[in-house]
Amino acid sequence: MTSVLQAHALGRRYGRRWALRECTIDIPAGHVVGLVGPNGAGKTTLLKLAGGQLRPTTGGITVLGGRPGDTPAQLAKVGFVAQDTPVYAGLTVAEHLRLGSRLNPRWDAAMARERIARLGLVPAQRAGRLSGGQRAQLALTLGLAKRPELLILDEPVAALDPLARLEFLRGLTEAAAAQRLSVLLSSHLVSDLERVCDYVIVLAGSRVQLAGKVDRLLAAHHRLTGPRGDPGLFPAGHHVVSAGHSEGRSTYVVRADAPIHDPAWTVARPSLEDLVLAYMDKRAADDRRAVQEVRR
Numbered sequence: 001m002t003s004v005l006q007a008h009a010l011g012r013r014y015g016r017r018w019a020l021r022e023c024t025i026d027i028p029a030g031h032v033v034g035l036v037g038p039n040g041a042g043k044t045t046l047l048k049l050a051g052g053q054l055r056p057t058t059g060g061i062t063v064l065g066g067r068p069g070d071t072p073a074q075l076a077k078v079g080f081v082a083q084d085t086p087v088y089a090g091l092t093v094a095e096h097l098r099l100g101s102r103l104n105p106r107w108d109a110a111m112a113r114e115r116i117a118r119l120g121l122v123p124a125q126r127a128g129r130l131s132g133g134q135r136a137q138l139a140l141t142l143g144l145a146k147r148p149e150l151l152i153l154d155e156p157v158a159a160l161d162p163l164a165r166l167e168f169l170r171g172l173t174e175a176a177a178a179q180r181l182s183v184l185l186s187s188h189l190v191s192d193l194e195r196v197c198d199y200v201i202v203l204a205g206s207r208v209q210l211a212g213k214v215d216r217l218l219a220a221h222h223r224l225t226g227p228r229g230d231p232g233l234f235p236a237g238h239h240v241v242s243a244g245h246s247e248g249r250s251t252y253v254v255r256a257d258a259p260i261h262d263p264a265w266t267v268a269r270p271s272l273e274d275l276v277l278a279y280m281d282k283r284a285a286d287d288r289r290a291v292q293e294v295r296r
């Protein structure tokens with residue numbers, strides 16, 4: 001298995017505050033990876049560490065086998081579309097493409113031109129006059145035409161309406177498949193991630209709470225509903241990730257590798273959203289950590 005990103009005990013501190021800590025992950029190449037977590041969880045920090053814009057405080061990170069941002073060859077392998085899809089307001093669409101061709105050794109001019117034409121962007125139009133969706137598409141085109149092996153996007157669809165988001169994500173997944181590209185993107189919109197990602201990382205409280213292939217994670221979790229019950233009654237090997245109670249009923253998201261056959265509960269597969277929300281809950285995350293730390 002080739003890794004696109006490996007981090008070991010990776011941490012980054014600003015002053016006395018940890019933005020990211022004890023991050024150990026190994027992401028295989030060839031996936032569209034969704035990075036999700038609440039505000040301030042450390043998503044941008046992790047993406048910037050992967051892009052080489054930040055250096056770690058502790059631990060280490062390698063991207064495509066090299067140290068992020070270390071050499072021109074390493075920089076050429078990684079595309080980075082920062083938050084708010086930055087483009088130069090005063091430059092035209094065509095000037096962005098010319099700039100891209102000058103700055104990137106592997107620039108695919110034909111693909112960039114074809115993509116711009118297909119999207120209906122006018123080459124002579126200044127980027128400052130484009131709509132938010134068009135700006136995002138221009139930024140994505142610049143990222144793709146660089147022909148990176150890994151494309152990192154920090155909340156690329158946050159400002160877009162649902163239709164523009166769909167078009168953007170469709171373009172991204174088509175390009176990822178056509179170019180055999182690995183993609184790492186952060187988003188708050190789990191429904192979007194559900195549509196495009198086959199690997200997910202949940203960050204909460206500056207720590208990785210969950211990471212893995214979506215299908216495997218979904219297969220290893222169960223959503224149990226039934227009369228209000230005591231999670232202490234679950235058999236060994238069942239790990240309660242989150243619990244919710246209302247009107248005498250309880251809902252648990254439980255991690256268990258074997259199927260659950262218990263007539264006391266209605267058992268269903270959780271959605272990715274159920275799973276993400278269960279692991280994102282910071283209080284639950286803290287409780288899980290407390291339990292783990294007590295057990296150590």
Ligand SMILES: Nc1ncnc2c1ncn2[C@@H]1O[C@H](COP(=O)(O)OP(=O)(O)OP(=O)(O)O)[C@@H](O)[C@H]1O
Nearest residue numbers: 014018019020037038039040041042043044045046
């Ligand atoms: N340059 C900085 N100086 C000081 N603290 C910072 C800096 N950048 C980020 N932080 C802090 O690090 C933590 C993680 O920030 P980060 O931007 O990585 O979170 P995020 O998950 O991307 O959040 P959001 O979803 O709101 O964009 C936050 O507490 C933030 O305040």
